[in-house]
Amino acid sequence: MININSLSYLAFAVLLPQYGLAQAGGDFLQNIGKIYVVVGVILILFILVVIYLVRMDRRLDKLEKKQNEKRN
Amino acid sequence: MLKNWWKFLAVILIAYSIIAGLLIPLAPGITGVTPSRMTSGNQEKLTIEGYNTHFSEVVQQRAWLKVDDTHFVQAGQIEVQGEKALIATFNIPHPLPNNADVAAATLILENKIDGISVLPSATFISKGNPSALSANWQEAPTVQFQKAGFTFPFRNILKETIRNTFYHVPMWLAMMTVFMIAVVFSIKFLRNRMIEDDRLAVSFTSVGFLLGLMGTLTGVIWGGYTWGAFWSWDVRQNTVAIALLIYAAYFILRRSIADLDNARRVSAVFNIFSFAMLIPLIYIIPRMTESLHPGVGGNPAFAVDDLDNTMRMVFYPAVIGWILFATWIAINKYRLLSLEDV
Numbered sequence: 070m071i072n073i074n075s076l077s078y079l080a081f082a083v084l085l086p087q088y089g090l091a092q093a094g095g096d097f098l099q100n101i102g103k104i105y106v107v108v109g110v111i112l113i114l115f116i117l118v119v120i121y122l123v124r125m126d127r128r129l130d131k132l133e134k135k136q137n138e139k140r141n
Numbered sequence: 142m143l144k145n146w147w148k149f150l151a152v153i154l155i156a157y158s159i160i161a162g163l164l165i166p167l168a169p170g171i172t173g174v175t176p177s178r179m180t181s182g183n184q185e186k187l188t189i190e191g192y193n194t195h196f197s198e199v200v201q202q203r204a205w206l207k208v209d210d211t212h213f214v215q216a217g218q219i220e221v222q223g224e225k226a227l228i229a230t231f232n233i234p235h236p237l238p239n240n241a242d243v244a245a246a247t248l249i250l251e252n253k254i255d256g257i258s259v260l261p262s263a264t265f266i267s268k269g270n271p272s273a274l275s276a277n278w279q280e281a282p283t284v285q286f287q288k289a290g291f292t293f294p295f296r297n298i299l300k301e302t303i304r305n306t307f308y309h310v311p312m313w314l315a316m317m318t319v320f321m322i323a324v325v326f327s328i329k330f331l332r333n334r335m336i337e338d339d340r341l342a343v344s345f346t347s348v349g350f351l352l353g354l355m356g357t358l359t360g361v362i363w364g365g366y367t368w369g370a371f372w373s374w375d376v377r378q379n380t381v382a383i384a385l386l387i388y389a390a391y392f393i394l395r396r397s398i399a400d401l402d403n404a405r406r407v408s409a410v411f412n413i414f415s416f417a418m419l420i421p422l423i424y425i426i427p428r429m430t431e432s433l434h435p436g437v438g439g440n441p442a443f444a445v446d447d448l449d450n451t452m453r454m455v456f457y458p459a460v461i462g463w464i465l466f467a468t469w470i471a472i473n474k475y476r477l478l479s480l481e482d483v
Contacts, residue, residue, distance in 0.1 A: 108163045112156060119152050122469060126145075129476045136480060 148469050154462025161455045162307035168288055169194040169255035170295030171263070174248055180269035182235035187216075187264065189227040189248065191255075192295065196221045199252040204229040205282060206246040208266065212238045212278040213249075234278045235271045243267045249284075256288025260297060294449050298367055306452060307459045309359040315463040316352035317423075319345050319471065320388075320416055327412040330405065337479070339405040342412055344474040346391060348467045353385045368433050377434040380422040387415045 173190035189204070196202060204216040204227070216229035227250075237244045248263035296303055323345035330338035360378070365371040372378060391411050398404035427437035448456055 104163060108160055111159055111163070115156065115159065122148075122473065125473055126148075129473060129480070132480050133476065 147465050151462050151465035151469060154458045155466060158307050158311075158455050158459035158462060162304050162459070165451070165455070166290075166292050167193055167301060167303070168292040168295040169258055170297070170300070171248060171250060171258050171260040172300075174260060174263040177264050179231075179233060179246070179264055179266045181233045181237050181266050182269040182272045184217075184230060184232050187229045187231065187248070189229060189250070191225040191227070191250070191258070192300070193255075193292075194225050194250075194258070195254040196227055196252070197224050199254055202227065202250070202252045203282075203284075204231075204251075205249045206231055206233075206264070206266075207249060207281075208238055208244045208246055208278075211280060213281060214276065214279060215282065217276075232276045233266055233269075234276050235269060237266060237268060238278070241268070251284050251286055253286050254289050256286050257284050258295070291451060293451055302363055302366055303452075305359060305363045306448070307455050309356060309363060310456070311459040311463040312352050312356040312359065314460050315467045316349050316356060317419075318464050319349035319352060319467050320419060322468075322471075323349060324412055324416040327409040330409045336405070337475075339409060340478045341471075341475050342409060343395065344471045344478065346388065346412060347474060348471040350385065350388050350392070351470075352463075352467055353381070353388065357381060357385065364433075373433060375433045376430050377423075377427040377432055377437055380426050384415075384419050384422045387418055391415055 170192045171189060172192045173188075175188045176185075179185040179187075187204075187206075202219050202221065204219055205213045206216075207213050212234075214231055214234055216231050218230040220228040220230075222228060244266050245262040246264050246266050248260045250258045293303055323342050326338045326342035326345065329335075330342060357378075360381075361371050364373055364375075364378070368375070391408060394411055395404050395408040398407055427434065
């Protein structure tokens with residue numbers, strides 16, 4: 070059985086049409102399928118950092134509220 | 142939610158700079174020319190390799206070799222070999238201007254879709270003999286076509302790496318902003334002795350240091366591909382390393398003093414010193430000497446020649462996004478420090 074996770078499916082689906090082209094490498098349009106993978110990966114990593122920051126924001130809000138209530 | 146609007150803006154602007162910065166194509170350009178040696182008075186065939194070009198889609202393609210501003214020769218015949226390959230035939234005039242022994246020739250291509258592409262010192266013409274084939278030097282031609290579409294400029298050494306401008310430079314600009322905010326809070330702390338100011342100062346300094354490290358790292362990778370070495374001992378690389386080491390000393394100094402009040406005071410003073418060192422190190426010294434880096438050392442100033450209008454549309458949002466993002470991280474660190482009551 071082949072276990073295909075979503076990322077390898079995405080890479081496979083994007084890169085598959087490239088086998089139909091006969092151009093030599095180097096041109097932007099020829100690599101455009103691969104650049105989408107790069108953009109996607111970088112965006113995913115950035116969104117993960119943002120999610121971490123948002124969670125930390127919420128935890129800080131909760132802690133600050135608790136501290137204010139303790140003081141008052 | 143509404144008071145956090147700037148955090149959303151930061152995320153959107155950075156995500157936009159990632160998407161637009163990586164996906165907008167480069168303008169057409171010239172990547173290769175062979176042979177690199179030609180002789181005046183001869184008929185020479187130049188094999189030209191293009192990048193993002195559309196040679197087979199245009200009806201009229203023109204090519205010139207330029208030796209100086211008043212000496213051009215147009216290709217007599219152009220054979221299109223594909224979208225990105227051309228063979229141009231030139232009848233090189235004799236003699237070279239000022240009867241020189243050798244001259245560097247710039248290749249200029251022009252067509253309706255690609256506009257004008259230029260490769261300086263594409264080939265070298267050495268002195269030959271007059272012959273019946275040689276034509277006369279021509280004056281500068283009038284070119285009529287601008288390239289179609291929304292593209293980033295094609296620069297001969299940078300090529301696709303020009304996209305790093307949207308990540309490397311905003312990090313440095315954000316670092317400068319954040320360090321400026323940090324020194325303001327350090328000065329405030331020294332005047333009012335309020336602990337919040339010191340916490341804000343150390344939070345912003347931390348984020349600024351992180352941005353400086355990331356900026357150096359992105360610059361090192363960029364230099365590895367364009368300058369040929371990861372660390373070129375270039376003056377800007379050196380001064381930036383010194384500035385970051387000084388800021389690293391700030392953190393070590395802060396931790397090394399046992400008494401907390403004393404530590405806050407001494408580190409606030411050191412922060413002012415560090416920022417005062419930052420300005421000459423990063424801005425003044427590199428401009429006084431030779432450098433590889435754009436914007437200093439005799440190179441054209443950054444943001445005048447290095448950015449064009451298409452790049453500005455991605456660059457300015459990226460700068461704002463990174464400044465806001467850095468502020469978000471700094472504020473969170475400040476809130477954490479306040480809660481820990483240190």
